[in-house]
Amino acid sequence: MTQTITRLNSSDSDFQAQLKKLLAFEESSDHEVHQRVLDIIANVRKNGDQAVLEYTNQFDQCSLSKASELEFSQEQLKSAWDNLPKDKADALQTAANRVRAYAEKQKMESWQYTEADGTVLGQKITPLDRAGLYVPGGKAAYPSSVLMNAIPAKVAGVRELIMVVPTPKGITNSLVLAAAHLAGVDRAFAIGGAQAVAALAYGTETIPAVEKIVGPGNIYVATAKKLVFGQVGIDMIAGPSEILIICDGKTNPDWIAMDLFSQAEHDEDAQAILLSDDADFLDAVALSIDKLLPEMERADIIKASLSGRGALIKVESLEHAAEVSNSIAPEHLELSVEDPEALCEQIRNAGAIFMGRYTAEALGDYCAGPNHVLPTSGTARFSSPLGVYDFQKRSSLIFCSAEGANTLGKTASILARGESLTAHARSAEYRLK
Structure with missing residues (x-):
């Protein structure tokens, strides 16, 4: 039987200890990275555009001479959209329409009521004035993240949305720029890293300061977001991608194996776990993993992820699977069972819940409608997906x-x-x- 992925059994006496060990993940707290980011933030605060320009030329191997060269024009964004192949344009438009339709349902409304003596109490909802969207660049280009971050902000009524995206060696990604045009990004800059976060947090002569910074990035970006929190709001500090699948043994094992792969292929630290009360099904999925893995372009990454942090777990029942899932609080949870609605009633902690055998997690990543920016590392116990409400503020009214x-x-x-x-x-x- 495969050694690609760990096998656990919830009836083992040391199961909780094994599960805790499997879930343990702490991104290395690199003091050198921390200090470097502090220095970058201080330099950007002091020297503004000049510091951002120098870091961009240094880290992204560019040769820009003035800060105005950092900004994309609206014509560039529109041109990227106009020149997209029809199939890509149609796919982006479909995804954008669905994300917007879902976001419209999330808008919070102001309300008030009058007490018997005439006193009025209420709540006033206002959007943020300006938000910053960080988009990874270079080889890792995510137009879907542009839509997921920008559209809820626009639906919330954010007055101005500022996007930053690194362009290593001056290479731009047309899909990202097209998505920015489609989502209504107001200004976009070719900068990345901690310097981009610092610029958004404190502002420079060219780049306006924002009230909140959202979007994923590497350890420098994540560290910078931590350090500027308080000066600005942030969405979350995202850990490695996660998927947890609960299956009753009646779904095609190839489907389940590929669903596990869909998150494992992100990086070696991603986590993919399957819970089932059917031991034979777990064996079948293990065989599917071995069969399908060689076909995958990112086979080495998937194998490292599955062997390092993945697991096939035998549980006593689907009810027990729900208990285990609640203790894990996964980012993505698939309920690949006969009656997902009944099982969903038992789920308390999950970022996004994908219900039924036909609902692949990948649909949520791109075009289902709900946001794909989700709480990771167990934080679904107390936090929620990114949404319109993250770009709105509540003020109390007392009259x-x-x-x-x-x-x-x-x-x-x-x-x-x-x-x-x-x-x-x-x-x-x-x-x-």
């Missing part, structure tokens, strides 16, 4: 009538004096009848 000020003022006065905050108390007392 007291004279009668309301009299009633509430008495209560506030008592509580304030109990905390020895006399000015608070007197402020409320001035308005008493």
